[in-house]
Amino acid sequence: ALIKSTGVRVIEMKHSRTKTLCCGEGGATQFYNKGYAKNWSRKRIGEARRTGVPIVTYCAGCVNFLGGKYPTIHVLDLLTVKRKNIPKPATFPFNYLNRLILRFSIR
Helix, strand or coil, X not given: CHHHXXXXXXXXXXXXXXXXXXXXXHHHHHHHCHHHHHHHHHHHHHHHHHHCCCEEECCHHHHHHHHCCCCEEEHHHHHHXXXXXXXXXXXXXXXXXXXXXXHHHCC
């Protein structure tokens, strides 16, 4: 509902909500089994490519892990940027500044 309120068209991937696939960053999987991490991120990006739109996630790990391979943006960054199209994801330190601005604006 938050994303839709910005006017962004939402296309759900096959695995979303309670069936969301891990990108491979969660639990530091890449450090103890790179194969799992690569496979999971490949599946996640494959689903996103079929939708033809960037990934929007609440997970900072997904933003960092998938962002170098596919357009990925944190939901709080999306909510704090005024735009006509989905923006280029904010980078450090602006991504954290955007989240702080949003946090204090909804108090």
